[in-house]
Structure formats: C-alpha cells, structure tokens
Amino acid sequence: MSRLRIYGIARTRAFRAIWIAKELGIDYEHIPIEIGEAGAKKTEYLAVNPNGRLPAIDDDGFVLWESLAITLYLAKKHGIGRLYPATLEAEARTWQWSLWALNEVDRGVNIWSLHAVRLPPEDRNPDKLAEALKVLVAPLRVLDREFAERPYLLGDEFTVADLNVAAVISRAIEMDMPETPNVARWLRRCLERSAAREARRLRAESDAASPPDAIRLIARINRL
Ligand SMILES: N[C@@H](CCC(=O)N[C@@H](CS)C(=O)NCC(=O)O)C(=O)O
Known part of the structure; x- marks a missing residue:
C-alpha cells in the first residue's frame, strides 16, 4: 500500500508536515532531502517541486508543496471536526x-x-x-x-x-x-x-547533524 511521503530534512519547513502527520497519526515515509544543489535542486526533486524548495509531499500520487498548504490538506483529509474546523x-x-x-x-x-x-x-x-x-x-x-x-x-x-x-x-x-x-x-x-515533541526531536537531531557550513548555506540561499 502506498504511504504518504514527506520530502525535506527535518531541520527545514518539513518540520511542519512532520508535526501534522504525527498529530493525525498518519503513517508516512520521510525522505530527508537536503536544500540546494545537494538535494532540492536536483532534477529528481525538481520533478516533485519545481521551485526546488522544501517541503513537498506525495500522497498516493497527489503531489503538493508549500508547507502550510500541506498541513491544511492533511488536517482536512484526516481530521475534520478535530484538528480541522467543521464550519x-x-x-x-x-x-x-x-x-x-x-x-x-x-x-x-x-x-x-x-x-x-x-x-x-x-x-x-x-x-x-x-x-x-x-x-x-x-x-x-x-x-x-x-x-x-x-x-x-x-x-x-x-x-x-x-x-x-x-x-x-x-x-x-x-x-x-x-x-x-x-x-x-x-x-x-x-x-x-x-x-x-517528537517532531522537534527529529528537528533537533537534524540541527545537531548540520555542520556550520550547512547553516551558512541556509542563511545565504534564503537571503536571511
Ligand atoms: N513558502 C515555502 C518556503 C519553502 C522554503 O523556502 N523552504 C526552504 C527550507 S526551510 C528551502 O527549501 N530553501 C532553499 C531554497 O530556497 O533554495 C513553504 O512554506 O513551503
């Protein structure tokens, strides 16, 4: 059976998609793509998100990017009246x-x-x-x-x-x-x-594994 795929290393805005998936108890596969030339700008990922940015999801063939569009979509699909409002x-x-x-x-x-x-x-x-x-x-x-x-x-x-x-x-x-x-x-x-807490733990692990140059790259690529 195909599973939800979440693309993006947990240090990125993929954190948002991981958090909602955990809130909703969705079984997902995490594909920890790195930003920039090391991952998100590669041809294979550009076929998923032509912007070359993280995160994106593939939900049984339905591909979606923009982190908050992803959280809203998953909450509406799995959590109406609970995490997603009913009115x-x-x-x-x-x-x-x-x-x-x-x-x-x-x-x-x-x-x-x-x-x-x-x-x-x-x-x-x-x-x-x-x-x-x-x-x-x-x-x-x-x-x-x-x-x-x-x-x-x-x-x-x-x-x-x-x-x-x-x-x-x-x-x-x-x-x-x-x-x-x-x-x-x-x-x-x-x-x-x-x-x-679980999503933050994944993000903290991903932060800890990122060398200073990776953080410098984030600041440079995102003009921050
Ligand atoms: N508005 C987008 C922003 C996505 C975004 O900028 N993601 C960052 C990582 S947190 C990224 O991929 N940066 C690399 C780049 O812009 O090339 C969203 O919320 O999904």
Missing part, C-alpha cells in the same frame, strides 16, 4: 491565521533564529537581529491579544490554525517575550504536545 467561518479563520503567519512572521523568526542561535557566533549579524525583532513586535502583539480571550486561536481546543502559527514561530521558543507573555505560554503549550 466555514472557522475554516476561513484558519486560513486567515495561516496566511498571516507566513506573511507577517515567518521571515522575521527565521532571521532571528539564525542570527541569535543557529549561525556560528562569528557569522551573526546584530543589525539583522535587531531588525528582525523590530519587525516582529507588532504582529506578536496582535497574536498576544487573541490569547487574552481564549486558550487557542479558534477557541478551547488546539487545531491546525494553532499548529500552523506555532510551527512558523516555533524557533522563537528560545526568544525572550516579556511583552507578549500570552504568546510565550501558548507557544509552550503547543510545542509540548507529544506530536510536537
């Missing part, structure tokens, strides 16, 4: 937060994480770090206000809306967030779920 309005709210996460915070968090934690200290750029923090202030305040009203984005339960936003900002778990304490608490709650 049109809640579904639209899920899209709202998912697009918001990509447009408002994805790049800032990645720049912060590279220049605060992941790059070798001599390669970190304090100006880029400061700029990333500045860009993140307003959207994180918007997110913080949500959790004054409810524990999760759609109400009382964790859904794919939380997973998408928490996955995008997951590397900010090590960021000091004194001005947005609700975000800090919600992020910890999301990332402490057992599926998230």
Whole structure:
C-alpha cells in the first residue's frame, strides 16, 4: 500500500508536515532531502517541486508543496471536526491565521533564529537581529491579544490554525517575550504536545547533524 511521503530534512519547513502527520497519526515515509544543489535542486526533486524548495509531499500520487498548504490538506483529509474546523467561518479563520503567519512572521523568526542561535557566533549579524525583532513586535502583539480571550486561536481546543502559527514561530521558543507573555505560554503549550515533541526531536537531531557550513548555506540561499 502506498504511504504518504514527506520530502525535506527535518531541520527545514518539513518540520511542519512532520508535526501534522504525527498529530493525525498518519503513517508516512520521510525522505530527508537536503536544500540546494545537494538535494532540492536536483532534477529528481525538481520533478516533485519545481521551485526546488522544501517541503513537498506525495500522497498516493497527489503531489503538493508549500508547507502550510500541506498541513491544511492533511488536517482536512484526516481530521475534520478535530484538528480541522467543521464550519466555514472557522475554516476561513484558519486560513486567515495561516496566511498571516507566513506573511507577517515567518521571515522575521527565521532571521532571528539564525542570527541569535543557529549561525556560528562569528557569522551573526546584530543589525539583522535587531531588525528582525523590530519587525516582529507588532504582529506578536496582535497574536498576544487573541490569547487574552481564549486558550487557542479558534477557541478551547488546539487545531491546525494553532499548529500552523506555532510551527512558523516555533524557533522563537528560545526568544525572550516579556511583552507578549500570552504568546510565550501558548507557544509552550503547543510545542509540548507529544506530536510536537517528537517532531522537534527529529528537528533537533537534524540541527545537531548540520555542520556550520550547512547553516551558512541556509542563511545565504534564503537571503536571511
Ligand atoms: N513558502 C515555502 C518556503 C519553502 C522554503 O523556502 N523552504 C526552504 C527550507 S526551510 C528551502 O527549501 N530553501 C532553499 C531554497 O530556497 O533554495 C513553504 O512554506 O513551503
């Protein structure tokens, strides 16, 4: 029987696809393609994702790329009424937060994480770090206000809306967030779920196995 295939080393945005697969209990095959010429820009992978970026999935012949399209697709296929909302309005709210996460915070968090934690200290750029923090202030305040009203984005339960936003900002778990304490608490709650812990363990292993040059390549290829 064919299985879901998830392409992309766990250190990349493939983390998001791995997390949702674990939340939904889907049996999957992980193909840990590396970024750039070492993997994602090779002809075989370009046939899966012509953008040469990670992640992508192949679900029994249905190929899909864009990490949050993947999480939404899998949650809707396997988790309606559970991880995926059952009403049109809640579904639209899920899209709202998912697009918001990509447009408002994805790049800032990645720049912060590279220049605060992941790059070798001599390669970190304090100006880029400061700029990333500045860009993140307003959207994180918007997110913080949500959790004054409810524990999760759609109400009382964790859904794919939380997973998408928490996955995008997951590397900010090590960021000091004194001005947005609700975000800090919600992020910890999301990332402490057992599926998230397993996905984070895979990502941490993949981070640990990445030499400094691989991290430099990430910063260079992604212009971060
Ligand atoms: N919006 C895309 C971004 C994908 C992306 O940029 N992935 C990175 C790895 S996390 C990548 O493949 N970078 C290498 C490159 O751009 O060549 C998504 O969310 O899937």
